[in-house]
Amino acid sequence: MPERLTRVAHLFARLPGVGEKTAQRFALFLATADEEVARDLGTELATLRDHVRPCDRCGNIAELAEGAQPDEPVRCAICRDERRDKALLCVVARVQDLLAIERSGVMRGKYFVLGRLLSPLDGISAEDLPLERLRRIVKDPEAPVSEVLVATPPSVDGEATALLVAREMASLGARVTRIASGVPHGGDLEFADQVTLGRAIEGRKSFG
Amino acid sequence: MPERLTRVAHLFARLPGVGEKTAQRFALFLATADEEVARDLGTELATLRDHVRPCDRCGNIAELAEGAQPDEPVRCAICRDERRDKALLCVVARVQDLLAIERSGVMRGKYFVLGRLLSPLDGISAEDLPLERLRRIVKDPEAPVSEVLVATPPSVDGEATALLVAREMASLGARVTRIASGVPHGGDLEFADQVTLGRAIEGRKSFG
Ligand SMILES: [Zn+2]
Ligand SMILES: [Zn+2]
Numbered sequence: 406m407p408e409r410l411t412r413v414a415h416l417f418a419r420l421p422g423v424g425e426k427t428a429q430r431f432a433l434f435l436a437t438a439d440e441e442v443a444r445d446l447g448t449e450l451a452t453l454r455d456h457v458r459p460c461d462r463c464g465n466i467a468e469l470a471e472g473a474q475p476d477e478p479v480r481c482a483i484c485r486d487e488r489r490d491k492a493l494l495c496v497v498a499r500v501q502d503l504l505a506i507e508r509s510g511v512m513r514g515k516y517f518v519l520g521r522l523l524s525p526l527d528g529i530s531a532e533d534l535p536l537e538r539l540r541r542i543v544k545d546p547e548a549p550v551s552e553v554l555v556a557t558p559p560s561v562d563g564e565a566t567a568l569l570v571a572r573e574m575a576s577l578g579a580r581v582t583r584i585a586s587g588v589p590h591g592g593d594l595e596f597a598d599q600v601t602l603g604r605a606i607e608g609r610k611s612f613g
Numbered sequence: 614m615p616e617r618l619t620r621v622a623h624l625f626a627r628l629p630g631v632g633e634k635t636a637q638r639f640a641l642f643l644a645t646a647d648e649e650v651a652r653d654l655g656t657e658l659a660t661l662r663d664h665v666r667p668c669d670r671c672g673n674i675a676e677l678a679e680g681a682q683p684d685e686p687v688r689c690a691i692c693r694d695e696r697r698d699k700a701l702l703c704v705v706a707r708v709q710d711l712l713a714i715e716r717s718g719v720m721r722g723k724y725f726v727l728g729r730l731l732s733p734l735d736g737i738s739a740e741d742l743p744l745e746r747l748r749r750i751v752k753d754p755e756a757p758v759s760e761v762l763v764a765t766p767p768s769v770d771g772e773a774t775a776l777l778v779a780r781e782m783a784s785l786g787a788r789v790t791r792i793a794s795g796v797p798h799g800g801d802l803e804f805a806d807q808v809t810l811g812r813a814i815e816g817r818k819s820f821g
Binding site for chain 1: 614615616617618620621624625627628629630635637638639641642643644645646648650651652653654655656657658659660661662664665666667672674675676707708709712728
C-alpha cells in the first residue's frame with residue numbers, strides 16, 4: 406500500500422470501534438471510489454471544529470455562532486435555552502445518551518456529559534472525570550441545582566460512576582436520583598437477563 | 614444534532630459497512646475529541662486523490678508521481694514492474710484481494726481488479742464489470758496474455774463471476790484457470806462447512 410494510504414488508514418483507526426482492517430478498507434474504498442467521496446468528507450472534516458465544538462459548560466455538542474470570537478465561551482442550545490429547568494441536572498456518560506433522552510421528550514432540565522465512565526480495566530479513575538466542573542455547576546449561586554439525576558447506563562462501570570457522582574454531590578445539598586432500571590418497554594420477560602429481571606423486581610412499585 | 618454534524622454523518626455513511634448509527638458515532642466522536650483528530654483526517658482526505666488513484670490499466674492503487682500531469686495515464690507499481698510476467702494475468706474482485714495475494718509472494722504475474730462481482734440481488738450484471746478493458750489487456754499484441762488466473766472468491770457471486778470471465782476470455786486464445794478451493798491451511802476439518810469440505814474432496818490430487 407502507498408505510504409499516503411497507510412497514513413489515512415492510521416487516522417481512520419482513531420475512530421471508535423475501527424480496527425486496522427476496517428481502517429484499511431475505508432482507505433482503499435476512498436482511493437478507488439468516485440473522487441468527490443474522499444474530497445467531500447475531507448473538506449467537511451478539516452473545518453468541522455471551526456463550526457462544532459463541545460459546550461464549555463455541559464459537554465454537549467454546540468454549534469458556533471457565525472463570526473464567534475475564539476475566546477468566546479461555547480454554549481450549546483440546551484444551556485442557552487432559558488425555558489429549561491436549571492434546578493434539574495441530568496448527568497450522562499456520552500452525547501449519544503443525551504440525544505436519546507432528548508428524543509424521549511421527558512427531560513425538561515439541563516445536562517452534564519461526563520464523556521467517559523469509571524473503568525478500572527481501562528485505567529480510568531475519578532481524576533479522569535470532569536467532577537470539578539460538575540461541582541461548580543451544581544453549586545452555582547446564580548442557578549443552584551436541586552436535583553442531580555444520574556443517567557449513566559445500568560452496567561458495572563455505569564453503576565460505579567453513578568455511585569461516585571452521588572458521593573461527590575452529597576455535600577452540595579442537591580438531591581441525587583438515579584434512572585430506573587428494569588425490563589425495557591416491549592421487552593419479553595422470557596428473554597430478559599437475570600440481572601435485569603432481578604432489578605425489575607427489586608425496583609417494583611405499587612399501583613396507583 | 615447540528616446540521617453540520619448530520620452532514621458529516623451522511624458522508625461517513627458512504628463508507629463500506631458503515632450504517633447510520635455508526636456514522637453518527639464517528640461524527641459525534643470527532644466533534645468532541647481532540648481537535649486535530651478531525652483536522653488531520655480531513656486534511657489528508659481532502660487531497661488524497663491528488664496523490665492516490667486507481668491504476669488506469671489494472672485498477673490497483675497507484676501513487677501519482679510528483680508533478681504528474683492531469684492527463685498522464687496512471688500506472689501502479691505492479692504494472693510498471695518490468696520483471697513481472699506479462700503473460701500471466703490474475704483477475705481479482707477487490708484491491709484487498711490483490712494485496713492478500715501479494716503477501717503470499719506466490720504470484721509473479723500482473724493483475725486485473727474487477728472492482729465488483731456479479732450480483733443479481735444487488736442488480737450488478739455483466740455490463741457493470743470492466744470486461745472490455747480486461748479483453749483489451751489480454752489481447753494486447755505487444756504483450757499477449759497466455760494465462761488468465763481467475764481469483765474471485767469461492768462464493769456464489771464469485772463463482773458466477775469466474776464463469777463469466779472464463780466465457781468472455783474463451784475466444785481470445787488464453788488459457789483460463791481458477792484458484793483452488795478447499796480446506797484452508799491450519800483449518801480444522803471438524804469446523805469446515807459442507808461446501809468447503811465437498812470441494813476439498815472433489816478437488817483432491819494424487820500424491821507425488
Ligand atoms: Zn451545554
Ligand atoms: Zn496497474
